[in-house]
Amino acid sequence: MVAAVAALLWVACAADMEPGAPRTIVVWDFGGVPGHEAWIRAAVDSLNVVRSDVHIELETRDWATQRESLISSTIVGDGADVVRVHHKYAVEFGALGGLLALDDFPDFPKVRAKLLDNIWDHVAYEGRHFGVPITMLPFIMPVNRHMLRAHGLEAPSTWEQMWDMGPTLKKSGIHTLTMPAGLNLDTAYRFLALYYRAGGRLFNEDWSSAAFNGPAGVGTLTFLIKMRDAGFFPEASTAYRSDENEAHWSTERAALAIEGPWWQSVAADHFGFDVTKLQLAQVPRPEKLFEDHESRTLIDVVMVAITGYTKAPDAAWEVVKALTVEDPVWHRPDPSMGGMSTHKVAYLPGVESDYLDLPVLAAAAQDGLGWPGHPAITEIQRHLADAVNMALTGTMEPQQALDHAAAEVDEILADY
Numbered sequence: 001m002v003a004a005v006a007a008l009l010w011v012a013c014a015a016d017m018e019p020g021a022p023r024t025i026v027v028w029d030f031g032g033v034p035g036h037e038a039w040i041r042a043a044v045d046s047l048n049v050v051r052s053d054v055h056i057e058l059e060t061r062d063w064a065t066q067r068e069s070l071i072s073s074t075i076v077g078d079g080a081d082v083v084r085v086h087h088k089y090a091v092e093f094g095a096l097g098g099l100l101a102l103d104d105f106p107d108f109p110k111v112r113a114k115l116l117d118n119i120w121d122h123v124a125y126e127g128r129h130f131g132v133p134i135t136m137l138p139f140i141m142p143v144n145r146h147m148l149r150a151h152g153l154e155a156p157s158t159w160e161q162m163w164d165m166g167p168t169l170k171k172s173g174i175h176t177l178t179m180p181a182g183l184n185l186d187t188a189y190r191f192l193a194l195y196y197r198a199g200g201r202l203f204n205e206d207w208s209s210a211a212f213n214g215p216a217g218v219g220t221l222t223f224l225i226k227m228r229d230a231g232f233f234p235e236a237s238t239a240y241r242s243d244e245n246e247a248h249w250s251t252e253r254a255a256l257a258i259e260g261p262w263w264q265s266v267a268a269d270h271f272g273f274d275v276t277k278l279q280l281a282q283v284p285r286p287e288k289l290f291e292d293h294e295s296r297t298l299i300d301v302v303m304v305a306i307t308g309y310t311k312a313p314d315a316a317w318e319v320v321k322a323l324t325v326e327d328p329v330w331h332r333p334d335p336s337m338g339g340m341s342t343h344k345v346a347y348l349p350g351v352e353s354d355y356l357d358l359p360v361l362a363a364a365a366q367d368g369l370g371w372p373g374h375p376a377i378t379e380i381q382r383h384l385a386d387a388v389n390m391a392l393t394g395t396m397e398p399q400q401a402l403d404h405a406a407a408e409v410d411e412i413l414a415d416y
Contacts, residue, residue: 025056066089115132116343198216262339333358376415
C-alpha cells in the first residue's frame with residue numbers, strides 16, 4: 001500500500017516536472033470593482049490560451065481578507081504565487097519575508113521606467129521594492145452638483161464653506177457631508193484624508209511617537225462633531241462602513257463624501273446613480289491650517305506582488321509583467337478599473353479617458369501622501385479608527401480619544 005502511494009506521488013511529481021509543461025501560477029486577486037473583475041478574468045483566460053510556459057489559476061477574494069490571508073500563507077509557506085493587494089503590505093510582509101523583492105529580476109529597471117517615478121516609493125521597504133504599483137487612489141470629494149445647483153450652492157474648497165452650506169441643505173433633509181465613522185479601517189482613511197488637508201502628520205519626524213493627537217487631529221475631530229451636532233453630518237455614521245456610506249450618498253441623502261477614483265464606477269454600478277450629477281473636487285481644507293506642515297492629499301496604491309514562498313519566482317514574474325505592464329488596459333485612465341493607471345503612457349498628450357474631472361484626480365495624485373510605511377501600520381490604523389469612533393459616539397472627548405490612541409501607537413512604535 002505504501003509502495004503504491006509512493007508510486008502515485010512519484011508519477012504526480014514526474015508529471016509536474018515534465019519538460020515543456022506549463023508552470024501553474026496561482027493568483028489571488030483581492031477586491032476590485034466589477035470592471036476590474038471582468039478585465040482580469042478575460043486577461044487570465046487570454047494568457048492561458050497564448051502562453052505555453054505558464055497556466056494561471058485565478059482566485060478572486062474579498063478585499064477585507066487580504067491581511068489574514070497573507071499572514072496565514074506566510075506562516076505555512078504556501079498559498080498564492082502572485083497577489084493583488086494594498087501597498088502597505090509591501091512593508092509589513094516585505095519585512096517578514098512574505099513578499100519577494102522585485103529588484104533582483106534583470107529586467108526590473110525596464111519595468112520601473114514605465115511607471116510614474118514617485119509611485120514606487122509606496123511599495124518600497126529598506127530600498128527594495130515588493131510589488132508593482134499598478135493603480136493609484138487619491139482621496140477626493142464626490143459632489144452631487146445637481147443637488148448643489150438646485151440649492152444655489154457650489155462645491156466647497158474649505159471647511160468653513162462646508163459649514164456654511166449646512167443650513168440650506170438641512171432644510172431639505174440633506175446632510176452636507178457623510179463618511180464612515182464605525183470601528184473599521186474605512187473610518188481611519190476618511191479621517192486621515194481630512195487630517196492631512198488640515199496640515200497634520202501621523203507620526204513625528206523620526207517616527208518615535210504619534211502626532212495625530214496634536215492640534216490638527218483635535219481640530220479635525222472637533223469639526224466633525226460640530227457638523228454632526230448641527231445636523232449636517234449623519235449620526236448613524238458611527239455604524240457605517242464604506243458600503244453604508246456609499247448608499248447614503250448615492251441615494252442623495254448627502255451632498256458630499258470623501259472617497260477615491262473608484263467612486264464613479266461604484267455609484268453607477270452599485271446604486272444606478274446618474275453620473276451626470278457627479279462632480280469631483282479636492283477634499284476641502286481649513287482656511288487656516290492647524291500645524292506647520294503642508295496641506296496634502298491622502299493617496300493609496302494597489303500593487304501586484306510575488307509571494308516570498310513561491311516555488312516559481314521567474315514564472316510568477318512573467319505573469320506579473322503580463323498583467324501589470326504589457327496589458328494595454330493600463331495605457332489610459334479607465335474609471336471602470338476602480339483606480340488610476342500608474343503608467344506614464346496613460347498621461348501623454350492626446351490620451352482620452354472616460355474619467356470625470358480627470359485633472360482634479362491627477363492634481364490630487366501628484367500631491368499625494370500615503371500612510372507611513374511602517375510594518376505595524378494596519379494595527380495603527382485600527383487605533384486611529386477607534387479614536388474617531390469614540391469621539392463621535394461621545395464615549396470620549398476628542399483630545400482624550402486621540403491621546404488614548406496615541407499612547408497605544410507609541411507602544412507599537414517603541415517595539416521597532
